[in-house]
Amino acid sequence: xxxxxxxxxxxxxxxxxxxxxxxxxxxxxxxxxxxxxxxxxxxxxxxxxxxxxxxxxxxxxxxxxxxxxxxxxxxxxxxxxxxxxxxxxxxxxxxxxxxxxxxxxxxxxxxxxxxxxxxxxxxxxxxxxxxxxxxxxxxxxxxxxxxxxxxxxx
Amino acid sequence: xxxxxxxxxxxxxxxxxxxxxxxxxxxxxxxxxxxxxxxxxxxxxxxxxxxxxxxxxxxxxxxxxxxxxxxxxxxxxxxxxxxxxxxxxxxxxxxxxxxxxxxxxxxxxxxxxxxxxxxxxxxxxxxxxxxxxxxxxxxxxxxxxxxxxxxxxx
Amino acid sequence: xxxxxxxxxxxxxxxxxxxxxxxxxxxxxxxxxxxxxxxxxxxxxxxxxxxxxxxxxxxxxxxxxxxxxxxxxxxxxxxxxxxxxxxxxxxxxxxxxxxxxxxxxxxxxxxxxxxxxxxxxxxxxxxxxxxxxxxxxxxxxxxxxxxxxxxxxx
Amino acid sequence: xxxxxxxxxxxxxxxxxxxxxxxxxxxxxxxxxxxxxxxxxxxxxxxxxxxxxxxxxxxxxxxxxxxxxxxxxxxxxxxxxxxxxxxxxxxxxxxxxxxxxxxxxxxxxxxxxxxxxxxxxxxxxxxxxxxxxxxxxxxxxxxxxxxxxxxxxx
Numbered sequence: 001x002x003x004x005x006x007x008x009x010x011x012x013x014x015x016x017x018x019x020x021x022x023x024x025x026x027x028x029x030x031x032x033x034x035x036x037x038x039x040x041x042x043x044x045x046x047x048x049x050x051x052x053x054x055x056x057x058x059x060x061x062x063x064x065x066x067x068x069x070x071x072x073x074x075x076x077x078x079x080x081x082x083x084x085x086x087x088x089x090x091x092x093x094x095x096x097x098x099x100x101x102x103x104x105x106x107x108x109x110x111x112x113x114x115x116x117x118x119x120x121x122x123x124x125x126x127x128x129x130x131x132x133x134x135x136x137x138x139x140x141x142x143x144x145x146x147x148x149x150x151x152x153x154x
Numbered sequence: 155x156x157x158x159x160x161x162x163x164x165x166x167x168x169x170x171x172x173x174x175x176x177x178x179x180x181x182x183x184x185x186x187x188x189x190x191x192x193x194x195x196x197x198x199x200x201x202x203x204x205x206x207x208x209x210x211x212x213x214x215x216x217x218x219x220x221x222x223x224x225x226x227x228x229x230x231x232x233x234x235x236x237x238x239x240x241x242x243x244x245x246x247x248x249x250x251x252x253x254x255x256x257x258x259x260x261x262x263x264x265x266x267x268x269x270x271x272x273x274x275x276x277x278x279x280x281x282x283x284x285x286x287x288x289x290x291x292x293x294x295x296x297x298x299x300x301x302x303x304x305x306x307x308x
Numbered sequence: 309x310x311x312x313x314x315x316x317x318x319x320x321x322x323x324x325x326x327x328x329x330x331x332x333x334x335x336x337x338x339x340x341x342x343x344x345x346x347x348x349x350x351x352x353x354x355x356x357x358x359x360x361x362x363x364x365x366x367x368x369x370x371x372x373x374x375x376x377x378x379x380x381x382x383x384x385x386x387x388x389x390x391x392x393x394x395x396x397x398x399x400x401x402x403x404x405x406x407x408x409x410x411x412x413x414x415x416x417x418x419x420x421x422x423x424x425x426x427x428x429x430x431x432x433x434x435x436x437x438x439x440x441x442x443x444x445x446x447x448x449x450x451x452x453x454x455x456x457x458x459x460x461x462x
Numbered sequence: 463x464x465x466x467x468x469x470x471x472x473x474x475x476x477x478x479x480x481x482x483x484x485x486x487x488x489x490x491x492x493x494x495x496x497x498x499x500x501x502x503x504x505x506x507x508x509x510x511x512x513x514x515x516x517x518x519x520x521x522x523x524x525x526x527x528x529x530x531x532x533x534x535x536x537x538x539x540x541x542x543x544x545x546x547x548x549x550x551x552x553x554x555x556x557x558x559x560x561x562x563x564x565x566x567x568x569x570x571x572x573x574x575x576x577x578x579x580x581x582x583x584x585x586x587x588x589x590x591x592x593x594x595x596x597x598x599x600x601x602x603x604x605x606x607x608x609x610x611x612x613x614x615x616x
Binding site: 351354357380382384386388389390 | 534
């Protein structure tokens, strides 16, 4: 199944499929009946809601979401590679790790795990930019936050 | 605004922002109140629903969606780069063009245009794999379909 | 089809199906591929997003949404009766009229029209309460707003 | 808070707010960042996705969903009364009980419980009609299914 889903005409060698041990934090997501589309599997757009929920949930739980202090995180870029299907009523676990910590941006890397599976059903990335909420311009990530983010590196 | 949204730490040079003339087909999308998240703009995941709707709508309208003939299109990979914010009640136009036509896969390229704007608010890609619905394995795109797809190249 | 969808065991007599002329304002909604569920039609929950978009859009366009003046509208109750199926790529028109204007609440009545159809595919209601945003308690709808709302009665 | 949300102009006496013990089966739903709308709470439409997920999940797990045997369940009517706000990252429990079992329809009653709360944050109903999938006409619920449904009465 998994091989079948990889775009077969892509010339560049594919990275090996990641496993749970490749991630640092995890979030449980229950699927919903409405997530399944006509093909009977979770629609491709919703994987980004799972990524978004995992990153934002992690930030909220550590009080790093900003908003009240005049900063905010804005999404600059996302991607997802779909490896095998998931469908309601699957319970999913989303893995999260820090990919790269820039001056004012963070590259998060994520994966979707179905039920008890150890191999990812999907992998993606999510670039967050730390912004001044008023000016909507990038602002450096302060050292106090960098320290916490750094713990998410694998 | 636009520069502000580009991840500032990314070293590689950015492609110029695409315009309507860079796309071949267009689909109108009305935004919904629920599309806006807490930050007051359309949530990042929903851009993929706009891409998905545009590609699938184009296929359905040309009777290329398969399903009844034992084939189907499955999404293998997607990405989006967010350039500037859009929000309800904006009306959006999604631009579509063929990026690359492989043996059994198609790379679509898309952009989101806000209201009457000529510069894209977001750009992305969407890789569809032509599958045998039963075996769920890639199957070559037949010549009759290739000809129609080829008209979408810019 | 329409009769088929009405719960057949319901003893009370059904109201006649409403038509476009029974409503005062209209909003166009484009369906999305993801709106269709496994049964190939728009999922029941999304009708409420169409209602919500229509009421909130109408309020925003008349600058009656509050928020910046310390008030807000909160939804207290909603319902929908599904009469016939709609599905992507249908374009929908949502009809809106004022049902009842209370001291601090508004009962909106809505209907979903498919394509050019004159008979509703679904009908529902939506009760909005005018609230003080800080105390989150109901606050009377001021006369200036009552006058505008009253124009929506049929 | 709860009283504040009840439409204040509604003359009829309100039923007391239901508790967990008033329901027979329960389903856990994890909220998502995207569920929150601009007001910072779960958008009213999504409660219906929670209801839908709970009813359909319950049917799937008991192999009562039909589809493969030429029957299906179609939603004829839904409603929800919003009593107090819920928001991401809340974990919700949805309570389910049988309201009324007709000849070819089922009235489900549901409630949303936030975190460990014993009082409902929202209550609603959901009427499912048992249909012939081909003719899309109501068809009686067979006795074998009626027996299982009957266990869901309180």
